[in-house]
Amino acid sequence: AQSVSQHNHHVILSEAASLELGCNYSYGGTVNLFWYVQYPGQHLQLLLKYFSGDPLVKGIKGFEAEFIKSKFSFNLRKPSVQWSDTAEYFCAVNNYGQNFVFGPGTRLSVLP
Amino acid sequence: DGGITQSPKYLFRKEGQNVTLSCEQNLNHDAMYWYRQDPGQGLRLIYYSQIVNDFQKGDIAEGYSVSREKKESFPLTVTSAQKNPTAFYLCASSINGLFSNQPQHFGDGTRLSIL
Numbered sequence: 001a002q003s004v005s006q007h008n009h010h011v012i013l014s015e016a017a018s019l020e021l022g023c024n025y026s027y028g029g030t031v032n033l034f035w036y037v038q039y040p041g042q043h044l045q046l047l048l049k050y051f052s053g054d055p056l057v058k059g060i061k062g063f064e065a066e067f068i069k070s071k072f073s074f075n076l077r078k079p080s081v082q083w084s085d086t087a088e089y090f091c092a093v094n095n096y097g098q099n100f101v102f103g104p105g106t107r108l109s110v111l112p
Numbered sequence: 113d114g115g116i117t118q119s120p121k122y123l124f125r126k127e128g129q130n131v132t133l134s135c136e137q138n139l140n141h142d143a144m145y146w147y148r149q150d151p152g153q154g155l156r157l158i159y160y161s162q163i164v165n166d167f168q169k170g171d172i173a174e175g176y177s178v179s180r181e182k183k184e185s186f187p188l189t190v191t192s193a194q195k196n197p198t199a200f201y202l203c204a205s206s207i208n209g210l211f212s213n214q215p216q217h218f219g220d221g222t223r224l225s226i227l
Contacts, residue, residue, distance in 0.1 A: 049215055100216060
């Protein structure tokens with residue numbers, strides 16, 4: 001069965017620092033990959049997704065992610081974080097014909 | 113605005129009681145899902161439904177039940193058999209289900225606490 005791991009439970013950065021959040025999944029094949037964000041007190045919303053084509057995908061609010069098939073990874077990046085990026089970030093994967101599987105989440109705290 | 117409405121936002125239950133969490137969507141999505149979110153464990157799938165009058169167990173279905181009598185509604189009942197029901201419950205929907213690359217849309221969640 002598919003499983004998703006996220007490398008860091010809690011990341012603390014200062015404003016303007018660069019961000020990279022790791023995401024790895026266990027089972028290959030055709031995959032759709034997603035990053036969701038949950039701001040404090042708000043519902044989960046989609047940051048970006050990959051299902052085919054250019055492995056470097058750009059999302060909202062300056063986020064991007066790179067799909068590396070050989071490494072089963074889909075890491076999320078942002079060159080310069082802001083205080084407003086403080087949130088919990090979830091990586092999710094679904095294989096064709098299978099349900100979405102979510103990672104445990106990474107809490108990002110950005111210090112002003 | 114289209115979206116997913118979960119109610120209530122907070123729910124308290126006495127031991128031994130069943131409670132039902134509401135989830136309604138006006139996005140005309142075929143598929144709907146219930147997740148449980150616990151700290152450090154991400155989202156775990158309880159039940160999902162790809163079409164009306166059909167639903168399937170997810171990874172942690174024990175102690176829960178659902179129905180899907182209407183496309184827009186997917187209520188979740190937390191029964192007294194659920195041994196650790198205190199959690200944050202999220203409802204989601206997507207245009208179609210398993211054979212899709214479309215993302216899920218989420219409601220604001222219901223926080224259930226046991227008195």
